[in-house]
Amino acid sequence: MAxxxxxxxxxxxxxxxxxxGILLWHHPGSSxxxxxxxxxxxxHFCVLKARGAVLNVYDTGQYPVSTPDKPILGxxxxxxxxxxxxxxxxxxxxxxxxxxxxxxxxALSLEMAExxxxxxxCFHIASKDxxxxxxxxxxxxxxxITAAQVNDYATPVVExxxxxIVQVTPFESVNERxxxxxxxxxxxxxxFLKVFGITLDAxxxxxxxQDERLRALMTLKAFGLSEIEAVxxxxxxxxxxxxxxxxxxxxxxxxxxxxxxGWPGAANGAxxx
Numbered sequence: 001m002a003x004x005x006x007x008x009x010x011x012x013x014x015x016x017x018x019x020x021g022i023l024l025w026h027h028p029g030s031s032x033x034x035x036x037x038x039x040x041x042x043x044h045f046c047v048l049k050a051r052g053a054v055l056n057v058y059d060t061g062q063y064p065v066s067t068p069d070k071p072i073l074g075x076x077x078x079x080x081x082x083x084x085x086x087x088x089x090x091x092x093x094x095x096x097x098x099x100x101x102x103x104x105x106x107a108l109s110l111e112m113a114e115x116x117x118x119x120x121x122c123f124h125i126a127s128k129d130x131x132x133x134x135x136x137x138x139x140x141x142x143x144x145i146t147a148a149q150v151n152d153y154a155t156p157v158v159e160x161x162x163x164x165i166v167q168v169t170p171f172e173s174v175n176e177r178x179x180x181x182x183x184x185x186x187x188x189x190x191x192f193l194k195v196f197g198i199t200l201d202a203x204x205x206x207x208x209x210q211d212e213r214l215r216a217l218m219t220l221k222a223f224g225l226s227e228i229e230a231v232x233x234x235x236x237x238x239x240x241x242x243x244x245x246x247x248x249x250x251x252x253x254x255x256x257x258x259x260x261x262g263w264p265g266a267a268n269g270a271x272x273x
Contacts, residue, residue: 007039009027022145024134026090043097049135119203138196154189
């Protein structure tokens with residue numbers, strides 16, 4: 001009795017190929033023939049192809065590969081194989097687990113202030129039909145499709161969605177519209193990914209000033225300081241880092257008299273004494 005080839009996603013050392021970040025893995029072996037056994041784990045789909053056509057999609061379990069009932073026989077096949085084509089198959093394993101990736105980039109506010117953004121999002125392949133859509137529409141680089149490669153496709157969509165709102169929003173009001181921006185990104189991203197059979201699960205958007213000075217000033221304003229007070233306190237912090245004794249005077253907007261004690265109100269205190 002012939003021993004069947006068993007096709008699975010474990011490497012010879014027992015390592016699982018379909019690890020975190022691997023969305024699709026194309027089995028590299030050329031020994032998948034009629035009678036081979038396909039092993040599909042609980043968190044995978046397996047798409048079986050022959051001559052570029054999808055023959056079947058398998059859920060969890062073990063399945064024997066069988067030659068189609070109606071093989072394609074043409075003049076080419078008859079001439080080279082005498083009418084008996086040696087059927088070879090391709091097994092493409094699709095990961096059903098949730099994937100997480102991040103898109104980053106720059107956007108400009110209404111005043112042309114530079115803002116950096118980070119968009120974390122999760123996605124997964126939900127059904128057999130979605131697995132076929134992924135295999136059909138997403139090109140395989142070598143033997144794998146990774147979450148990072150999906151993100152390469154999706155990043156321009158994310159950038160367009162964010163700029164659609166940020167570019168018409170004043171700098172100080174951008175974070176007030178973070179929910180609108182998140183909804184916009186989620187809508188655009190889901191419409192784009194569903195072409196590849198990918199279901200979007202969650203999106204988180206973070207936007208912050210790219211310039212360190214602007215970030216510091218925004219933080220000070222969040223404490224309730226006015227614009228001029230925020231500028232004074234920021235300048236005072238820089239002065240204090242350099243050991244300049246008049247930093248407290250800058251913070252409160254008081255003059256500094258080097259002939260006196262040099263702290264805010266010192267001149268008034270000296271006169272009163």
